[in-house]
Amino acid sequence: MIEKIVDFKKYSSIKIGGIKKLKIAQTINEALILSKTHVLLGKASNTLISPDAKNLFCLGDEFDYIKENDDFIEIGAKSSARKAFLYFREQNLKGAELLGSIPGSIGGVIKMNAGIKEYEIKDSIVSVNINGEWIESNNIDFSYRHSNIDGVIIATRFKKEKGFRFELEDLFKDMRKNQPKEPSLGSCFKNPKEMHAGKLLDISNLKGFKIGDMAFSKKHANFMVNLGNGNFDDAIKLINLAQNEIYEKHKIALKTEIIIIKGE
Numbered sequence: 001m002i003e004k005i006v007d008f009k010k011y012s013s014i015k016i017g018g019i020k021k022l023k024i025a026q027t028i029n030e031a032l033i034l035s036k037t038h039v040l041l042g043k044a045s046n047t048l049i050s051p052d053a054k055n056l057f058c059l060g061d062e063f064d065y066i067k068e069n070d071d072f073i074e075i076g077a078k079s080s081a082r083k084a085f086l087y088f089r090e091q092n093l094k095g096a097e098l099l100g101s102i103p104g105s106i107g108g109v110i111k112m113n114a115g116i117k118e119y120e121i122k123d124s125i126v127s128v129n130i131n132g133e134w135i136e137s138n139n140i141d142f143s144y145r146h147s148n149i150d151g152v153i154i155a156t157r158f159k160k161e162k163g164f165r166f167e168l169e170d171l172f173k174d175m176r177k178n179q180p181k182e183p184s185l186g187s188c189f190k191n192p193k194e195m196h197a198g199k200l201l202d203i204s205n206l207k208g209f210k211i212g213d214m215a216f217s218k219k220h221a222n223f224m225v226n227l228g229n230g231n232f233d234d235a236i237k238l239i240n241l242a243q244n245e246i247y248e249k250h251k252i253a254l255k256t257e258i259i260i261i262k263g264e
Contacts, residue, residue: 013044048185127156180217
């Protein structure tokens with residue numbers, strides 16, 4: 001087990017957080033021990049981290065790999081979604097087309113069942129190594145932006161099927177064009193069944209609304225963006241304000257899609 005100093009204003013996708021000591025698990029056993037007292041981070045691409053947060057850890061480079069088998073492709077949890085996407089495209093394999101548009105790690109992608117309604121990552125996997133044990137995907141409860149995985153994701157085995165779908169790559173690229181360029185964590189809120197979260201924010205006059213340098217993007221209301229010097233407290237205030245406004249006006253309880261790690 002080793003440690004490193006991380007500046008989360010540089011590391012986090014939304015450029016918020018302080019300078020912290022981060023423990024790094026180099027073996028499965030170290031990861032399991034740390035998970036009892038620490039919070040596991042991936043690439044912090046959908047995680048809002050308080051500058052007062054403590055006890056954080058991540059997986060080491062030993063968990064960043066791609067191995068091909070006759071029947072499946074095994075990818076370590078630390079591997080980037082982009083790395084997996086490029087491998088599948090180069091090998092003419094289908095199932096990872098959506099990963100080209102996701103900035104996170106494979107572990108995070110699986111944990112949150114990334115994708116859109118028609119194409120979710122759960123449909124492309126065979127099994128997930130959780131806490132050192134392989135679990136078949138049909139024994140995991142996957143739903144919209146959610147899984148019931150309670151443990152450390154070590155690796156994932158993807159189906160090995162020929163035929164990379166370039167039309168899906170184009171679809172996900174087009175979706176990215178509607179997203180803001182400023183630092184963000186992706187979709188801030190999950191879409192409730194009644195209406196898309198972005199639409200709810202828009203009709204509630206919250207599109208472009210800001211507190212300090214934290215704002216709901218003028219380009220896509222469900223993206224909370226950092227306009228320059230945004231901070232954790234203003235981000236939390238903005239999220240709470242939106243949830244209260246939406247509930248008062250529409251009686252809909254918005255749930256965050258981003259992960260929030262508060263200080264002690």
